[in-house]
Amino acid sequence: MKLYDCEQAPNPRRVRIFMAEKGISCETAQLNIVQGDNLSDDFLTVNPRGLLPTLVLDDGTVLDESVAICRYLEETHPEPPLMGTDAVSKAQIESRQRHMEFEGLLAAAETFRNAFPRFSKRGLGGNVGEVDAIPALVERGQASLLRFYNRLNAHLGQSRYVAGDEFTIADITALCAVDFASVAARVPVPDDCENVARWHAEVSARPSARA
């Protein structure tokens, strides 16, 4: 199989870390989103939405979405489990994964995208034509990120990882959200979020974090 990847972007990183945790490797192609490689005719033939990551299986099946790719890998490589092992844990991990996505990753993306000068006509990601950035979303996104950090901090005061006692896909999404928020969106973890800092140091020390 072949992974269409982008080293700078948070969604491809989610899949790279997921694969590293499972011990999976495959052929990759690097595309630069800032330079618009994802909107090239060549890539749009693979994924007409123009979004990364995209995984193409050996039989040509295209999986065009981060969590869908993780789902496929979880099913084909069950160990170690990253998406739960019974009905309740699967549901709770999915819930926490989605909290990290909606509250963290989307807020970081919104804050970055609407402030980044080269994306002033790329207010939405992918193959959607020109969409003006909306400056008011930057301030809203910054406030959302502070709320995200504070909620995550409270949660991590009660549990080792984002969805309980085990490292899961929810930690992967949270790590990519925190790092993208800190660097690209310029909203770092607040000093008083000590539980987030403790957790971040622990998950960043895993070899997968460098994937």
Place this chain on the structure above:
Amino acid sequence: MKLYDCEQAPNPRRVRIFMAEKGISCETAQLNIVQGDNLSDDFLTVNPRGLLPTLVLDDGTVLDESVAICRYLEETHPEPPLMGTDAVSKAQIESRQRHMEFEGLLAAAETFRNAFPRFSKRGLGGNVGEVDAIPALVERGQASLLRFYNRLNAHLGQSRYVAGDEFTIADITALCAVDFASVAARVPVPDDCENVARWHAEVSARPSARA
């Protein structure tokens, strides 16, 4: 188990339809989001995020998120399958479900929420304090919905349902998105989207659509 529900809102409807397709029923509590029932102290003790739907299991476990609730129900009531039966179908249905969510449901919610006078200080859903609506998001959301309809129309020219030959959770999300876009966000299916109209008539005729 007990479902905290809201008849007017699209996310609780996703779970109601999912349950109806599975033949599951349970105790429900109706909350009115427009009146702010979801932000009452009573409900915030159940789900501190203040979001609906929320499912409380008999042992007190709280599932606070639409797709996580569906995942739990799929695991505990596998028939009929609505989220796939093997690695590839699970991934492809998840991908299509998320397309319907990000391209359709979120765009409809954005368009409605930022135009609805009573939500002028509730620009984001749930327990997040006062957040100003952003009028520019209405126009952007309307354009996103037209893009959503056109992509869905092209897709439904190739397959009976949103994720292939079988009715799945992707159809449920799409139906809730289309109806919420049409009525609440006031962006109905364009006349030239005949495949969407054909599909919409078919899925709306299922008994579950009235759940």
